[in-house]
Amino acid sequence: MAATAIVLSPATTPPTYHRIVSPTLKVLPTPRSPSLSVYWHVNSGPPPSGRKGKKTPVPSSAVSETPTLELILHDTVIFPEGGGQPSDTGLIETVNGRTWKVTQAKRHGGHAVHYVQAGDANTDILQFTPGEKVVVALGDADWDRRYDHMTMHTSQHLLSAVIETRLNIPTLSWSLTEAPAPCYVELARSMSTDEIQAVQTEANRHVFDGRSVHVEVQEMDKPSEPGEQTSDPARGVNKAIPADYTGGIMRVVVIDSIDRNPCCGTHWPTLHNLQLFLIPQTETLARSNTTSARLYFFAGPRLIKYLTNTHVQLAATATTLSCGAPQVPTRVEQVVDERKRAEKRVEDLESELAKHIAKSLLEELGQASDRVFFKHIHRVDDSVNPLGFLSTVASAFAGVAPSESQYLLILSSTPSSQSATGTNVLLILGSDDKQVKAAGEQLKGKLGVKGGGKGTRWSGKFTGVWKEGREDAVVSNALLVVQN
Numbered sequence: 001m002a003a004t005a006i007v008l009s010p011a012t013t014p015p016t017y018h019r020i021v022s023p024t025l026k027v028l029p030t031p032r033s034p035s036l037s038v039y040w041h042v043n044s045g046p047p048p049s050g051r052k053g054k055k056t057p058v059p060s061s062a063v064s065e066t067p068t069l070e071l072i073l074h075d076t077v078i079f080p081e082g083g084g085q086p087s088d089t090g091l092i093e094t095v096n097g098r099t100w101k102v103t104q105a106k107r108h109g110g111h112a113v114h115y116v117q118a119g120d121a122n123t124d125i126l127q128f129t130p131g132e133k134v135v136v137a138l139g140d141a142d143w144d145r146r147y148d149h150m151t152m153h154t155s156q157h158l159l160s161a162v163i164e165t166r167l168n169i170p171t172l173s174w175s176l177t178e179a180p181a182p183c184y185v186e187l188a189r190s191m192s193t194d195e196i197q198a199v200q201t202e203a204n205r206h207v208f209d210g211r212s213v214h215v216e217v218q219e220m221d222k223p224s225e226p227g228e229q230t231s232d233p234a235r236g237v238n239k240a241i242p243a244d245y246t247g248g249i250m251r252v253v254v255i256d257s258i259d260r261n262p263c264c265g266t267h268w269p270t271l272h273n274l275q276l277f278l279i280p281q282t283e284t285l286a287r288s289n290t291t292s293a294r295l296y297f298f299a300g301p302r303l304i305k306y307l308t309n310t311h312v313q314l315a316a317t318a319t320t321l322s323c324g325a326p327q328v329p330t331r332v333e334q335v336v337d338e339r340k341r342a343e344k345r346v347e348d349l350e351s352e353l354a355k356h357i358a359k360s361l362l363e364e365l366g367q368a369s370d371r372v373f374f375k376h377i378h379r380v381d382d383s384v385n386p387l388g389f390l391s392t393v394a395s396a397f398a399g400v401a402p403s404e405s406q407y408l409l410i411l412s413s414t415p416s417s418q419s420a421t422g423t424n425v426l427l428i429l430g431s432d433d434k435q436v437k438a439a440g441e442q443l444k445g446k447l448g449v450k451g452g453g454k455g456t457r458w459s460g461k462f463t464g465v466w467k468e469g470r471e472d473a474v475v476s477n478a479l480l481v482v483q484n
Contacts, residue, residue, distance in 0.1 A: 014212075017269045021218045034150055034266045067121040068103070071114045071128055076136050079146070080105040080112040085153050085176050085265040090142045092116060093135040094127050102136075110245065144301070145179075146266065151300030152176055152183050154213060154255075154267045155276050159297060160185055161259035162203045167195060172292055180305040182279060182296040190282040190293035200278045210272035211256045220250050274299050277306075350389050351396075358396035365405055372435075373407040374479045378414070378472060386413040387459060390427040394457065398429065406431045408439060408482060410475055414466040424466045426451070426475075428458040435482050442478035447471065 013034060071092075081087040087104040092114070094100070101117040114136075118124040128134075138146055153176060160171040163185070174185045191199070253263045255271065268274070282293040298306050314325050321331040357377070365373045381389060390411045401407065408430040415422055426449060430436040433455050440458040443449040451460020462471070 013269050014214075016212075017214050019214055019216045021216050034146075034268065067118040067124075069100075069116040069118050069121060069125055069128070071116055072111050073114065073134070073136060076105070076112050076114065077138060078102055078105045078112070078114060078136060079149075079266050080107040082107055083153075083263045083265040084156075084174055085149055088138065088142060088146055088149075091137045091139050093137070095132060095134070096127065098127065107242075107245070110248065148179050148301050149176060150266045150268050151274060152302065153263075153265045154271065155274050155297065155299035156183065156185060157253060157259055157261055157263070157267070158203050158206060158255060158271060158274070159199070159276060159278075159295075161255065161261070162199050162206075163187065163191075163295075165258075166199060166202060167191070180302050180309075182298050182302065182306070184283075184294040184296045186285070187282070187293050187295060189291075190284050191295060193280050196278050196280050196282070196295065200276060203276045206255075206258060207271045207274045207276060210270055211258060213253065213255050213267055213269050213271065215267070216252045216254060217249055218252070220248055275303060277303050346383075350392060354389065354392040354396045357393050358400055361397050361409070362400050365401065365407060371406060372431075372483065373405070374409075374483055375407070376410045376412070376472070376475050376479060378412045378466075378468075378475075380416050381413045382415050382417075386415075387425040387427065389413070390425065390459075394427055394429040398456075401431075408432070408435050408479065410439065410443075410479065412466075412471075412475065418465045420464055422463070422465065424462040424464070424471075426460050426462065428453070430456050432456075438482045439478055442481055443475070446478065447474050 017034075073092075077088075078090040079085070079088040081104070087106065088102075089104060090102040092100045092102055102114050103117055105112050105114050107113070156174050156176070160174070163169050164171065169187050169189060169191070172186045172188060175183060177183050250262055251264055252260055253265075253267050254260050277298045279296040279298075282295050285292050285294065314328060317332075318325045318328050321328060321335065323331045361375065361377075364375065383389065390413055393411060394409070397409070409428070411427045411429070412424065413426075414424040426443060428436050428439050428443075430439070436453065436456055436458050440449075440451065440453060440460065443460065443462075444451070447462055448464075449460040449462045451458065453459055
């Protein structure tokens with residue numbers, strides 16, 4: 001069937017990119033060019049399952065809860081997800097001039113099923129008559145997505161090949177993450193910083209050389225015929241083919257003199273201008289029986305985005321620290337050191353204050369006429385850990401109180417700026433663990449405090465606004481109940 005194609009940027013794919021190595025094999029023209037973004041083709045009707053116009057929720061990044069048409073086309077420029085590469089998105093234009101959004105494409109057996117957004121599935125499906133010519137295309141945003149996916153996918157092939165050749169470390173899996181996050185390869189072991197640097201240098205040497213990339217297509221499980229072109233064993237050639245795949249052909253992506261790997265994804269016809277950057281550390285993953293490591297990498301648009309964001313963040317940090325960008329690491333060390341010293345000073349002052357409060361409580365304990373000394377102290381504290389300070393006060397008092405003394409203290413703390421979602425903390429300290437527990441139960445029941453304790457200490461949190469004369473009265477009443 002004749003077809004007319006319009007090739008958009010970048011430049012036309014070299015004629016040597018797509019190579020059919022089985023002489024009897026007939027392949028449609030579209031897969032031959034990764035840069036082809038507009039194609040006239042024929043609508044072939046619904047998927048094999050006959051789910052014509054079914055309202056199917058589209059997974060992953062596609063729009064959810066939208067009526068969706070599932071369409072098979074005679075040929076397409078929209079890549080269906082596979083080989084670790086997410087699906088393309090795109091556009092379909094019917095003969096009436098209407099443009100339809102393709103949210104994703106998935107492979108069903110040997111067919112690429114397009115998930116098309118519809119307004120009303122039952123009526124919109126009538127716009128797609130089997131045998132009717134339509135135009136399928138990648139819009140600007142769709143092409144940017146394809147560009148990114150091709151860049152990262154080809155970079156992954158290069159990276160895995162160099163790591164395996166240089167260090168004999170196989171790639172267990174990889175992830176083409178959503179932009180602009182880095183992608184990663186999962187390796188059989190971690191790598192040192194020197195190994196990562198050496199791999200990055202070698203990979204980019206191949207990039208600067210502009211090594212060519214091409215795809216070889218051959219029939220699966222077909223014996224070689226006289227004169228048929230053969231190729232060397234490919235990396236990963238024995239990896240499993242999906243059980244439902246009925247396409248009958250296998251694609252091998254070849255990087256000139258570097259790598260051969262079976263793959264159904266889209267790839268650039270050259271390494272030129274990929275520019276690979278590896279994050280100089282690996283993330284170790286420990287599973288039940290094995291240990292692996294992830295190596296993260298950037299290339300192409302993601303690398304530019306990463307460098308731009310990094311520069312913006314560095315410049316903003318330099319402005320905040322009142323220094324130049326090269327001085328940021330040193331200045332940050334100074335700030336961290338100053339903060340540590342400031343925190344130590346705060347701890348020392350809190351310890352002194354806690355001892356002063358404990359001494360004041362001890363004086364009141366000595367002057368108390370009742371057999372058991374009951375006291376509630378409330379304070380305002382905007383520190384990060386107000387309960388920690390209350391604990392310091394409790395420890396200081398317990399350290400100076402006579403062993404024969406009997407007491408029950410409730411210490412509470414609230415922030416200066418209160419709200420309905422604010423957190424207030426309470427700590428109970430006593431000489432009798434039964435009284436401590438009873439006071440805690442009173443606070444739970446009457447104030448809604450959530451907490452618990454063991455022995456002579458109990459602590460908890462209260463969410464809400466603490467008002468003097470209201471919550472204070474509840475705490476005082478709890479002490480009276482325990483006292484009586």
